[in-house]
Amino acid sequence: MQNNQSREGFGSRIGAILALAGSAVGLGNIWKFPYEAGTNGGAAFLFIYIGFIILIGLPVMLAEFTIGRRTQSNPFGAFKKLAPRTGWKNFGFLSIIAAILILSFYSTVAGWTLEYVIEAFKNSFHSKTTVELTEHYNSFISNPIKPVIYQIIFMCLTGVIILAGVKKGIEKYTKLMMPLLFFLIIAMCIRSVTLDGAKEGLNFLFAPDFSKITGKTILSALGQAFFSLSVGMGVVLTYASYIGKKENLVTISLQVILADTLIAILAGVAIFPAVFAFDISPDSGPGLVFLTLPNVFQHMPGGYFWGITFFILLSVAALTSSISLLEVIVAYLTEEKGMKRKKATLLTTIGITATGVLCTLSYGPLKDFTLGGNTTFEMFDFISSKILLPLGGILISIFVGWKMLKKYVYNELSNDGKYKLPMFDTFMFIIRFIAPLCILAIFINELT
Numbered sequence: 001m002q003n004n005q006s007r008e009g010f011g012s013r014i015g016a017i018l019a020l021a022g023s024a025v026g027l028g029n030i031w032k033f034p035y036e037a038g039t040n041g042g043a044a045f046l047f048i049y050i051g052f053i054i055l056i057g058l059p060v061m062l063a064e065f066t067i068g069r070r071t072q073s074n075p076f077g078a079f080k081k082l083a084p085r086t087g088w089k090n091f092g093f094l095s096i097i098a099a100i101l102i103l104s105f106y107s108t109v110a111g112w113t114l115e116y117v118i119e120a121f122k123n124s125f126h127s128k129t130t131v132e133l134t135e136h137y138n139s140f141i142s143n144p145i146k147p148v149i150y151q152i153i154f155m156c157l158t159g160v161i162i163l164a165g166v167k168k169g170i171e172k173y174t175k176l177m178m179p180l181l182f183f184l185i186i187a188m189c190i191r192s193v194t195l196d197g198a199k200e201g202l203n204f205l206f207a208p209d210f211s212k213i214t215g216k217t218i219l220s221a222l223g224q225a226f227f228s229l230s231v232g233m234g235v236v237l238t239y240a241s242y243i244g245k246k247e248n249l250v251t252i253s254l255q256v257i258l259a260d261t262l263i264a265i266l267a268g269v270a271i272f273p274a275v276f277a278f279d280i281s282p283d284s285g286p287g288l289v290f291l292t293l294p295n296v297f298q299h300m301p302g303g304y305f306w307g308i309t310f311f312i313l314l315s316v317a318a319l320t321s322s323i324s325l326l327e328v329i330v331a332y333l334t335e336e337k338g339m340k341r342k343k344a345t346l347l348t349t350i351g352i353t354a355t356g357v358l359c360t361l362s363y364g365p366l367k368d369f370t371l372g373g374n375t376t377f378e379m380f381d382f383i384s385s386k387i388l389l390p391l392g393g394i395l396i397s398i399f400v401g402w403k404m405l406k407k408y409v410y411n412e413l414s415n416d417g418k419y420k421l422p423m424f425d426t427f428m429f430i431i432r433f434i435a436p437l438c439i440l441a442i443f444i445n446e447l448t
């Protein structure tokens with residue numbers, strides 16, 4: 001274990017749950033979910049999304065847990081241990097490419113969030129109309145310097161936490177943040193649903209019109225399910241490698257999924273009534289949250305403080321997600337390449353800040369730098385969420401369903417028979433057939 005720099009584990013069960021929930025809950029729930037739902041027809045998207053979470057997200061998460069805890073390794077090492085001398089270890093490359101792409105555009109939006117913390121402190125949103133808020137947002141994101149600076153600050157924060165190590169770094173920051181964020185969003189929901197015209201927003205989110213569904217909606221919902229749960233590229237696998245052998249993986253995954261889905265739905269409830277009440281277009285895209293919520297805060301008693309607290313918490317939620325992405329790459333460099341943690345963190349942070357700047361500038365000087373009509377930001381998002389994560393999901397399902405001995409899978413999930421697994425056969429059936437075929441069908445449908 002010496003040159004492995006002896007792996008740390010999470011201090012407690014609650015620590016492991018919090019770290020996984022910290023990875024899952026982030027901009028994906030509060031920024032991405034509402035705008036994806038908004039551009040993909042609202043309620044129909046929500047229902048399909050929830051269907052995918054249960055049918056595919058949960059089984060793939062369990063499969064990642066199984067591989068990660070059994071091997072106690074990063075994605076490369078894990079497949080090397082379980083399937084030596086095969087191509088499976090190349091899953092590690094998918095994992096690293098996905099981490100780089102996601103963290104690049106993720107840090108752009110996290111940077112915007114930091115800027116909104118400062119603007120909230122300065123009380124800049126006070127008595128601004130929707131039009132003025134939109135102008136403010138557009139002029140900020142297209143600025144060639146400011147958003148880049150915020151992005152660099154965010155990446156530095158991520159790097160510093162990763163340097164502090166898994167246990168101290170990841171566990172600590174999530175403990176306080178999650179419950180606080182939860183209560184804050186509830187308060188925002190209460191304000192939002194009591195706005196004039198809230199009903200239209202709630203209808204948009206909860207009354208589905210399935211006739212509007214297209215292949216694109218379905219692929220977006222699938223991608224969003226993977227993205228929000230952080231599954232499909234080895235983050236869960238890596239975290240699971242730090243979970244103690246005594247913990248019940250099924251319980252942990254159910255708790256994480258419940259928390260993640262609940263926060264996404266609550267974010268929708270906080271946002272859509274306001275979208276309609278303040279005459280914002282639900283398909284505004286990535287700016288939706290930033291245009292809508294400042295309106296809500298203005299109409300809350302003590303809105304100044306709500307606004308500040310919310311954007312701080314959202315930044316912290318983004319951080320507990322971004323560290324999970326950076327950790328995958330750092331774990332690879334330290335455990336597979338023997339690099340020192342410090343050097344690995346430094347190099348990775350600098351590298352991803354560089355690719356990230358391309359995403360940030362997609363809204364400014366590089367907005368005409370496109371491929372097939374997509375900016376760098378949109379391309380990184382598309383390739384990672386809609387291709388790599390579902391593809392990773394197929395590979396993980398096939399590996400656990402067909403390559404691993406069923407007995408090992410059972411033993412890992414049941415802690416050697418200690419816990420009952422009444423749905424184990426259903427799980428195996430999904431992981432062998434339903435999940436891979438379903439994802440494949442969605443790909444084929446969208447590409448043809």
Ligand code: TRP
Binds near residue numbers: 226322
């Ligand atoms: N799930 C996080 C969010 O919703 C983002 C994230 C963190 C992620 N780690 C990931 C997404 C791994 C995909 C894969 O904000």
